[in-house]
Amino acid sequence: MHSLKTPSCTLLIIIILPLALICTIYFIPYPNYFQIRFFSQAGPSTSVSDPNPEFKIFIGIHTIPEKYKRRHLIRMIYSLQQPFLYAKVDIRFILCNLTTDEQKEFIGIEILTHRDIIILNCKENMDKGKTYTYFSTLPKIFQHDEKPYDYVMKLDDDTYLRFDNFIESLRGKPKEDMYWGGSMPNLDQEFPPFMVGTGYILSWDLVEWIATSEIPRNDPNGPEDLYTGMWLNVGGKGKNRYNMGARIYNFKGTEDEDFLPDTIAVHYLKREFMWMATLKHFNVTGALEPSSFYHL
Numbered sequence: 173m174h175s176l177k178t179p180s181c182t183l184l185i186i187i188i189l190p191l192a193l194i195c196t197i198y199f200i201p202y203p204n205y206f207q208i209r210f211f212s213q214a215g216p217s218t219s220v221s222d223p224n225p226e227f228k229i230f231i232g233i234h235t236i237p238e239k240y241k242r243r244h245l246i247r248m249i250y251s252l253q254q255p256f257l258y259a260k261v262d263i264r265f266i267l268c269n270l271t272t273d274e275q276k277e278f279i280g281i282e283i284l285t286h287r288d289i290i291i292l293n294c295k296e297n298m299d300k301g302k303t304y305t306y307f308s309t310l311p312k313i314f315q316h317d318e319k320p321y322d323y324v325m326k327l328d329d330d331t332y333l334r335f336d337n338f339i340e341s342l343r344g345k346p347k348e349d350m351y352w353g354g355s356m357p358n359l360d361q362e363f364p365p366f367m368v369g370t371g372y373i374l375s376w377d378l379v380e381w382i383a384t385s386e387i388p389r390n391d392p393n394g395p396e397d398l399y400t401g402m403w404l405n406v407g408g409k410g411k412n413r414y415n416m417g418a419r420i421y422n423f424k425g426t427e428d429e430d431f432l433p434d435t436i437a438v439h440y441l442k443r444e445f446m447w448m449a450t451l452k453h454f455n456v457t458g459a460l461e462p463s464s465f466y467h468l
Contacts, residue, residue: 225260226343227322229373232266232306235329236296237275240282242329245447247286249456253335258343261335262321265289266306268296303400304392307374308383322347324379326400327371330441332450337436341416342373350375351401351410354420354437364415366401370439371420374400378409428453 235243243265250263265288270276283289290313294305303326314320323342327333345352351374353367374382382388388403404410422440424430426449431438435454441447451457460468 222255222257222259226258227347228260228320229262229323229325229342230310230321231261231263231325231327231333232290232310233263233327233329234266234302234306237267237270237279239329240278243282246329247288249332249451250335252456252459256335256339259339261339263288265329266302267291268294268302268305271296299393299395301392303396304382304388307379307400308388311380311383319376321376323350323352323373323375325371325373326369326396328369328439331371331437331439332441332447333371333437334435334454337419337434341414341419341436345414346375346412348375348377348412349410350412350414351378351404352414352416354417355415357417361415361417363413364401365405366398367415368420369395369397370422371437372397372400374410375412378404381407381409423450425449 233246246265267279267289268291270279270291279289279291292302292305292309294302296302306326307324310324342352351367351372353364353372354370355361355364355367359365382403385403385407387407388399391399391403393399394402401410416436419432419434419436421432421435421438423438423446426445431450431453438450441450
């Protein structure tokens with residue numbers, strides 16, 4: 173019978189020294205590397221959230237398959253705003269059925285890499301029922317959870333969300349019969365008939381209501397933001413309405429005066445220079461430190 177030998181000090185050094193060298197090379201110059209990887213490979217949750225959140229929110233960013241570059245940008249800029257304080261935030265990109273081999277292959281790679289895409293059973297569209305399918309499908313996806321989220325958001329992929337201000341605007345709000353967003357200036361500001369499609373929120377009970385009510389089921393097609401408000405109005409729902417007003421606005425220009433300090437969201441970022449100007453104004457790369465690895 174052979175006895176197990178204790179590893180020699182030389183063998184331990186041979187094993188441990190390369191590992192220590194790797195940690196020194198990668199972790200010290202790039203302390204945020206591991207956090208960013210956690211964001212991108214987090215599986216069920218795509219955010220680094222508060223371990224004791226005041227509320228949980230699911231954000232569905234509505235996009236189309238071809239916008240690979242846009243999704244990549246959004247992943248990066250939202251990962252840089254983490255960790256999210258006071259809230260558990262899960263972010264997904266919302267698509268309808270894929271129609272080409274290219275889409276299936278490339279988006280399959282995205283799913284394997286980021287785990288942040290939901291594909292709905294619908295034909296890609298903006299105002300022909302995608303939003304209804306989105307809200308009505310979520311309770312089925314999370315059917316095994318009693319109440320997976322307090323709030324659900326529908327967000328456009330041309331909207332930049334500033335999470336500190338966004339989360340603060342939701343603190344202390346009711347978690348039932350709640351409708352949050354930005355209204356058009358010519359409408360009732362205290363009780364808007366609908367919130368514009370830039371980005372709006374429903375409490376989870378309203379999402380469940382949409383999934384079971386005949387009101388939206390029988391009238392799913394039309395301007396999606398207007399119709400969401402109409403469903404709630406006809407059903408006597410959404411009595412707790414919160415209008416963020418001018419804090420949610422369309423892109424105005426590239427000058428500092430075109431942005432507000434208490435901005436929650438900037439919408440209509442259709443072109444790259446619009447994203448650049450918005451990110452530059454809010455100093456998104458402010459944490460970038462000098463390094464011999466790059467020069468900007």
